[in-house]
Amino acid sequence: MEIKKILLPYDFSEPAHRALLEAKEYLQANPKSELYVLHVAVGAENEYLMNLDDDPLGTLPVFTRADIQEIKQREIDKRMTALHNKIDAELDELENPVHIELMFATATAEKIVKYATKIDCDLIIMGARGLGALRGLLGSVSYGVLRSAPMPVLVVK
Ligand code: ATP
Ligand code: MG
16 A cells, blocks of 8 residues: 555644654655644634633623634634644654644644545544543544544554
């Protein structure tokens, strides 16, 4: 099987980072292979709403469309910078093309599989667990991707 395109779903967790190291090894051995990194931003709006508790006037928030666009853009910038810091630092010396993608969604596994199908990747490399606190072998995202992805999935423990 020739693996030209690898998709790495990345959530900033330790297992996802181990998946990145696994992908790196493959990329080193195959300089023409490409890496696609996808981060799905989940619940960004909740994070913002929590910060409203610090509002000293206790005023009810009224958001205009422009406010919401600004909040979203700030979230995109923050996460994109964090992604580049992690991924670029690790893959610095590699020649392989690397694409970093950020998407907003609630159904994370579905979004990952949809994207994997769109870019027509040959392999998905992901962590078995992520940022969730529950124990067990697989998290809900890795389980969902394993169940419905049409291409091979390498799950890193
Ligand atoms: P749960 O989310 O069900 O509480 P968990 O967080 O321990 O469990 P998962 O979320 O399934 O485990 O994470 C497994 C792997 O899925 C991660 O290592 C990462 O590769 C990928 N993943 C999880 N969440 C995201 C996300 N938001 N964007 C991109 N990839 C993700
Ligand atoms: Mg998770």
